[in-house]
Amino acid sequence: MVDLTVARLQEVMIVLYALGLVFYLIDYLKKSKVVHRTAFWLIVTVWVTQTAILSLYIIQMKRFPVLSLVEGIYFYVWLLVTLSIVFQLIYKVNFMVFFTNIIGFVFLMIHVFSNLKYTASTVGDSLISEVLFVHITSAILSYAVFALAFVFAVLYLIVYNVLKSKKFGKRFSSLPNLHQTMMGMKMSIYTGIPILFVSLLFGVQWAYVALENWSLFDVKIMGSFAVLLIYSSVIYFNYKGKLQSVEFAWMTIFAFLLTVVNFFLGSTLSQFHLWI
Template sequence: MISLMMVRLPELIIVLYALSILFYFIDFIGQNRKASQLAFRLLSIVWLLQTIFLFFYMFHTGRFPILTLFEGLYFYSWVLITLSLAIHKISKVDFTIFFTNIVGFTIMTIHAFAPGQMPSMADQLISELLFIHVTMAIFSYGAFTLSFVFSILYLLQYKLLKEKKWFKTLWRLGDLKKLERMSYVLNVIAVPILLLSLILGLQWALIKLSVFQWYDPKIIGSFLLIIIYGIWLFLRLKREFNGKRLAIWNCAAFLILLINFFLVSRISTFHIWYH
């Protein structure tokens, strides 16, 4: 029964997730508040089902599911939905939840086709330090993703204002100052979380691994991310760049984050259990 549920539940989640995004898209192009409300209810159901699946998976495996690419993608998707629902309630910026969950649905779809088996090495290397390291890293990635979404909304709003296209969508995107501020706050939260995650990961590697390479692509890529986002924060604080240039920089940084997460992890010897 549990095995059948673990097979069928993700299929139901993807269908409901797709319907939610469809209704958000209808609201986006037609300013349909009923479609938006229905989409929000469907997304809430998706979050509930994802949470249930997460607990069933934990019960089935006897551990927190973050040690493989298959598990990490699912948890990343769950984090995105959780943060987007929370921020939607707090910020009241329309379309934030729509753009965030386009990313979340993509991650969930990739997860559905990712290999789900866990190498035996993951069992051998598991520890509380590794658990904290991976969990913090994924939460930081979730915050960076939302920051990217706010930058996309900023650029879209900026373009509409520049072209003097006055229609309802313009007002629902939120003012530029608020969008830029939310993007900044999320990066301020994400950068120290990622830095602490890297420190814990390095400490775990020094303790657990017999051979440790500082020049591993994953380590270099992760610290490169810290530097890029650190420069972004510095420029923002010093007011060296205007909002548009900061938004473009933030979008470019997020693309590097995706490369680091999907590509660099594949060629890393440091994250050999995460393939």
């Protein structure tokens, strides 16, 4: 009964999410307060539906759903939707909300239409521990923050090209300025790096205690450390003045794409990483 309810809620959520994105796009083209308000409340409804599904899953499984790849993807989407709503309420940056939800919708499609089922991994029940929980949730949180950096980078490039071409108009009136998008990139990366570092520390600690056969040279571990190194390098070279403006934005985009590759490919090729 719970599984059927979840399936129906997911179907409704996908339709509402798609409608919300369409209304945000219409609002961008037509600048209508009614359309904008409708888009916002559709996304809020999506968030409420996601929260209901997560709550049902927690009640059914008696644990927080982050112990498998598919669970992690769903929680990641929930985080992105949550962040988009917060940014809409606080900063009222429509472009950022739209792009953040585009990422969330793509990951939701991956979650729903993949061959993976919304179940725990085969080792899920035996892996529950506080250390593992911190490792997984902090990793997902860092991915969400890096997604925000990616959105800010895309916005920076859009604003930069608009200013360069001198094609101003109502369509671009809601765009943040270059300083705001640059600060958004920096603050997101500054926040994501320590969170990912904490996740890796807890992950290595857990593996050392709980696993008999594991290696620091595992594909997922190496990929995660590579992501951490790249983001740290991006910030370092920006601080030294060697990576500025457009180059900084493109490197931020590249770093996030690597994060996405590590998110999926690393988990697939890993010898023991059956979760995020």
